[in-house]
Amino acid sequence: MLSIHENMRNWIGQRFVESRILYEEQFRRFFPSNTKNVHAKSSNNATSGSELAIADRRKQWAWRLTRGAKDELFNMFHNKSDDFLEHVAKGEIRIIGQPTDRSARLFYQYASEETIALSPDWIVPSIGYRSTIESLSDGAIQLGDFYLGCQSLRWPKLFMIGFARPIIGNIPSMSEMQANYVAGLISGRFATETKAKQAHQRDRTFLAQRFSKLNLNAIYPAEMFPYCDLLARRMGVFPSLARIGSLADWIRMQLAPATTIHYFWHDPKARAAIERLPIYMPRLLIVLLLLLKPIDWTYRILRRLSIAVLMRKNNNG
Numbered sequence: 038m039l040s041i042h043e044n045m046r047n048w049i050g051q052r053f054v055e056s057r058i059l060y061e062e063q064f065r066r067f068f069p070s071n072t073k074n075v076h077a078k079s080s081n082n083a084t085s086g087s088e089l090a091i092a093d094r095r096k097q098w099a100w101r102l103t104r105g106a107k108d109e110l111f112n113m114f115h116n117k118s119d120d121f122l123e124h125v126a127k128g129e130i131r132i133i134g135q136p137t138d139r140s141a142r143l144f145y146q147y148a149s150e151e152t153i154a155l156s157p158d159w160i161v162p163s164i165g166y167r168s169t170i171e172s173l174s175d176g177a178i179q180l181g182d183f184y185l186g187c188q189s190l191r192w193p194k195l196f197m198i199g200f201a202r203p204i205i206g207n208i209p210s211m212s213e214m215q216a217n218y219v220a221g222l223i224s225g226r227f228a229t230e231t232k233a234k235q236a237h238q239r240d241r242t243f244l245a246q247r248f249s250k251l252n253l254n255a256i257y258p259a260e261m262f263p264y265c266d267l268l269a270r271r272m273g274v275f276p277s278l279a280r281i282g283s284l285a286d287w288i289r290m291q292l293a294p295a296t297t298i299h300y301f302w303h304d305p306k307a308r309a310a311i312e313r314l315p316i317y318m319p320r321l322l323i324v325l326l327l328l329l330k331p332i333d334w335t336y337r338i339l340r341r342l343s344i345a346v347l348m349r350k351n352n353n354g
Contacts (some may be wrong), residue, residue, distance in 0.1 A: 038326060041333045042340070049329075050205065058100045067321075095126035098162055101148065102132075168200075168255040181252055184237040185267070186257025187215045188222065188229070196222070208259020210297045214265045221272055230271075262295060269300045276302050292316045292323070 038046060057064055083153040099122055133153065134145030143154050170178055180200055182191050186215035196219045199212045221227040230236060241253070248258050269275040275297045278287045290299055294315040301307035 039266075041262070041329055042337055043263075044340075045329075045333060045336055047204075055100060055103060058096055058103065061096065091123075091126045095122050098111040098122055098125050098132070101213075170197075171254070181241065181254045181258060183257070184230075185240070185264075186259065187219055190234055190237060193229075194223075200257050201259050201264060203261045204258055206264075209266060211259065211261055213297055214268045214300070218268045218272055227272055265297060265300070272300075274300045274303070276300060286312075289316070292318050312344050 038049075041049075052181065121130070125132060132147050133155070134147050134149065137143045137145060137152060141160060142156060143152055145151070146153055168180065170180065178189075178195070180186065180197065183189050183197055183200070186201040187196075187197050198215045198219065199208060201211045201215060202208065203211060218227065222229065244253055244258060251258055266275060276287075276290060277282065281287045281290070281302060293311070293316055295310075296314070298307050298310055302311065
């Protein structure tokens with residue numbers, strides 16, 4: 038999936054996540070992990086009407102919150118906030134929109150122009166993540182000055198770990214790769230990119246276009262594995278076919294669960310752990326992903342042609 042162009046990948050991923058939320062039971066029937074266990078569980082555990090209602094409300098809120106994520110950041114709630122959504126489904130937490138005025142008594146419904154009157158005991162504003170790095174440094178240190186979200190271009194010995202926030206993925210794994218990369222820069226094992234400033238400017242322009250609704254001075258948005266792959270290539274540990282040296286091992290790595298341990302294939306303990314990883318990927322899904330490749334190639338060719346035509350028009354104009 039990561040070999041498919043990011044525009045197609047994210048479009049497919051967005052709709053897959055939404056469909057999985059809305060049609061979870063149908064997905065389970067099409068892709069059962071263990072048919073016997075599924076049937077045994079369904080026959081032994083009778084689900085009450087209230088439990089079904091809670092499950093349905095949870096599913097609907099997961100879908101609504103995913104649909105409302107900025108810049109289609111579709112991992113927003115579907116895999117990270119199970120307890121939160123459980124409380125919402127049970128009615129213990131109520132999600133509403135902004136207040137219509139400063140009295141905080143009349144509110145908009147979530148993602149709607151309709152209003153609702155409330156007299157809440159507590160109001161918890163959902164302000165999201167706020168970075169305090171600028172205030173701590175009197176504005177001298179800004180995340181926007183850090184190449185790849187971790188290496189300062191103003192101060193060669195200043196680095197940041199943990200400010201790369203995943204569009205898809207998780208923060209600890211990305212931070213792990215950042216820490217390995219930064220440690221290598223500090224020790225001299227890796228050299229700073231020759232044209233880092235130009236690359237940083239191109240990166241900032243791309244991120245500003247792709248994630249126009251996000252504050253790029255507070256977070257560095259990245260897809261986990263493309264970002265980790267980039268750092269791995271800088272460190273010379275990317276698990277390419279040439280580096281692994283075995284087509285069978287390389288194919289198995291593509292089908293096994295994605296993990297950052299793949300970058301440490303050269304370590305005997307890591308290699309043993311990788312070889313023990315089970316393959317959960319259903320054959321049908323593998324076939325569907327392979328069938329996407331010709332579509333991906335066609336999309337890339339058409340996209341390059343359209344960009345070339347647009348550039349020619351701009352030059353002529």
